Amino acid sequence: MTTDDAHRYVGRSCFRTGPPRYVGAELEWLVAPVSDPHERVPLDQLRELVEVAGPLPGGGRVTYEPGGQLELSSAPGDGLNDCWRRVELDTQHLRAALARADLTVLPSAIDPYREPHRQLVDDPRYAAMEAYFDLRGINGRLMMCSTTAVQVNLDAGADSTDVARRWKLLNRLGPTMVAAFANSPIQAGRVTGWKSSRQLVWQLLDPSRTSVPLGDDPVTSFADYALDAAVMLRRTATPPWTVNPGLSFREWIERGDDRPTEDDLEYHLSTLFPPVRARGWLEVRYVDAQPDGLWPVPVAVLTALVEDAQASAAALEAVEGLGGRWIQAARHGLAIPELAAAASACFGAALAALPRIGADPALIDLVGDYAERYVDRARCPADDALDEGSFSPTTEELV
DSSP: HHHHHHHHHHHHHHHHHHHOOOOOEEEEOOESSOTTTTOOOHHHHHHHHHHHHOOOOOEEEEEEEETTTTEEEOBSSSSHHHHHHHHHHHHHHHHHHHHTTEEEOOSSSSSSSSOOOOOOOOOOHHHHHHHHHHHTOOOHHHHHHHOEEEEEOOOOOOOHHHHHHHHHHHHHHHHHHHHHOOOEEETTTTOOTTHHHHHHHHHHHHHHHHHHOOSSSSSHHHHHEEEEEEEEEEEEHHHSSSSSSSBBBHHHHHSSSOOOOOHHHHHHHHHHOSSSSEEEEEEEEEEEEEEOOHHHHHHHHHHHHHHHHHHHHHHHHTTTTTOOOOHOOOHGGGGGGHHHHHHHHHHHHHHHHHHTTOOHHHHHHHHHHHHTTTGGOOOOHHHHHHHOOOSSSBBOOOO
C-alpha cells in the first residue's frame, strides 16, 4: 500500500455518494440499579435480559461498550420520521426490559456515580485500546467506560460538492451543538466544572485521532488525517496485540518493509474518533447522551440543518467563527453569548425547515419544546443537573 492507495481507499469507502435518503441514530446508555445507582450492573446480566426480551421491534441491534454501556444502533431509517419511529419502538422495548429487572438509564453522558471500570475484559481490541490510552492518562478509561452519546448518521451526499457542503457544515456546527446539548457536568459524584465533561474527555484524549480534520476537501483532509494519526495497535495472530508501535500510519507505509495492507487501513480508520467520522456515511459523534425522551431532538435538528438548503445556509452563517470553540462550549455550554446566539439561530432554522422536509408534527413540537426550555434561556440539560444540587457542591476539575 502507498499513500495514494490510502487516499483512493478513503474516497471510495468513506464518502459514498448518492441521493441522500437515510437517517440513523446510535444511543448509548449508562445502566444502573434503580435502588442504588452507585452499583454496577454485571454485563452478563444486562446481556441476558436484553436477549430474553427478544428482537427489537424497530429493527435495531444492541451492542455493549467496554464499561458495560448499552448501545442501541438503529436500522437505517428511510428519512427522519422513519428513524424516529423505529428508534422509539426499540427504546420502549429496551426500557421495559430494564424496568422489569429494576434497572434504569442514567440521564447523563458521563457516569455521575461510578468510577470507570472495564467489563469487556476478553476483547483484545479494548485491552489494547485501554493500554494505548493509559499512556496518556485517565481520559481513555473515562471515554471507554464512563461516557455515552447520541450519534447521528447521515448520508455523505449526492455528489462531491454536496459531500463537501455537508462535511463543512457538520464540523462547523460542532461547538454550538456541544453547548446546546451539554449534559455531563458530574462525574463519579464530583462537579467537574464543565457542562460537557464528556466532550472535554474527547478533546484531551489524543488529538491525532480525536480532533477535526483540517482542509476544505473532505476526502483529502480525512485521508491525510488518517495517515498522520498514530497507529494505536498492530494485530497479531494471538492476543495480546502490539500496542503503540510508535509511528503514524504514513510512517508505517513509508518505512518500506512490512507495509500495511488495505485491511490494516480499514482497521486503523476504526480507531479514529473525530467529531464527524466518515464511514461511507457521516457519523456525528459530538452530542452528549440526552435525558429521557430528548434523544430525537439532536437527530431532528442536525438532519434539518443538513437536508434543507435554506437551513444549511442560515446555520453556516450563524456559526461563522465558532468552529474552533470546542473547549469553551464544553466548559460553559450556552453561557457563552456567541454560542447562545448561534444555537438560537440554528434551532430557529431547524424549526423552520422541519415542516419543509416533512417532519412529523409531534417531532417538531419536541424540538420546539427543547428550544423553549433550554436554548431560548441560554441553558442546556447540564444546568438542570447542577440546579438539582444532589451532588457535592465542591468543584473538582476534570483534567
